[in-house]
Amino acid sequence: MSASFASALHAAREAAASQHYPHGALYVVATPIGNLADITLRALHVLGLADAVACEDTRHTQALLRAYGIDKTASQLIAVHQHNEAQAAQTIVERLQQGQRIAYASDAGTPAVSDPGARLVAAVRAAAQPVVPLPGASSVTTALSVAGVAEGSGFVFAGFLPAKTTERETAVLALAQETRAVVLLEAPHRIEALAQALAALGGRKLTVGREMTKQFEQITDVAAAELPAWLAAEASRTRGEFVLVLHPAPAAPAAADGERVLALLLQELPLKTAVKLAADITGAPRNTLYEQALALKNSEPRRPESA
Incomplete structure (x- = not known):
């Protein structure tokens, strides 16, 4: 002592x-x-x-x-x-x-x-x-305190995901639409397998905590798709216990939002330009918006022909 x-x-x-x-x-x-x-x-x-x-x-x-x-x-x-x-x-x-x-x-x-x-x-x-x-x-609250998760979003504690590959991949897919932060734990001998599964989440932000509170503590933000490469970049990065915070998925815009924005833009802009801007603003699929734009145009009352 x-x-x-x-x-x-x-x-x-x-x-x-x-x-x-x-x-x-x-x-x-x-x-x-x-x-x-x-x-x-x-x-x-x-x-x-x-x-x-x-x-x-x-x-x-x-x-x-x-x-x-x-x-x-x-x-x-x-x-x-x-x-x-x-x-x-x-x-x-x-x-x-x-x-x-x-x-x-x-x-x-x-x-x-x-x-x-x-x-x-x-x-x-x-x-x-x-x-x-x-x-x-607590490793859970320690990681959340430095992750910078948006206030009011809440979080889910998932802990250790299943060890079997298929079950782990299924669990990750279930997290794809989670609008709350998710706290995950992982051991060093399984972190690379977890990283490969999480890569399916693409650009979803992860805060990775390694060796929290210890001498070689490391905290970093990385896109889920980039986690395998980040781990492989240095041998030391696969050592120690891990706490990961998967940041909330962006809320999917309601279909009505895209149509409303599109209708407003069509009043001032050509169809193709309105569709492009509506897709950029709402994140809605461009093909869907294009079909909606055609439908809106076809539903407009025709102006009487001049004498």
Whole structure:
């Protein structure tokens, strides 16, 4: 433990010790996604206070706790991962019913979002035991905060797309018309396959976050079609964990918009010129607008011939 974290533990006690921490409660603790300094004071206090720490990987969490100067014996660490979560949840519920405080931390970030933890939380709540969230680092909100997504568009958290090629490509096609931002996660050994699938989205903007909060953090904007080439340009770009924000698809103009604009332009311009400008303004197909223009022209009342 460095002197800086010794100070942090002292600060945690000063800031958080006077608060109420009920017995028999599960504390869902967000941990850093890379930078150890991103731990919260309340998380430090609760991790030290807890009778046991449930975690995705006991070795990883033990190393994390020791980095902060928090000592837990091997018997105080409970493995809770995707292969044993249902069974481990029952063990934890029994310990909570005995009045123990148990903290749960996944390997990184906020538990039960993409990592394990949701089944555990559901089991504890079903047993009528309290669940206390300790917010903190999240790769999802970290990436969104620097993506510059338009305010009010909202977002969808898709997490990891399917590993099988056909299923992954189908999932990407489903995102093609999504008018909200989409947050994706990917591991280094699968990022190139994901990039090939996302390339089908053409010019759709992606914000790519690699090694977020770590020493070699990299954040860049790239068109979906260009992502494979961007990854291939430097060997280091395929290393580390990835968070990608797929920006919202432009809203498709309503068919009525193109026809309305076209009708206004036809009052002042020749047919071909009006069609071209209407297509440029609305994005509507030029052939469709041309047919509409002919129909509008044919429907105009004929002027009486002069005597």
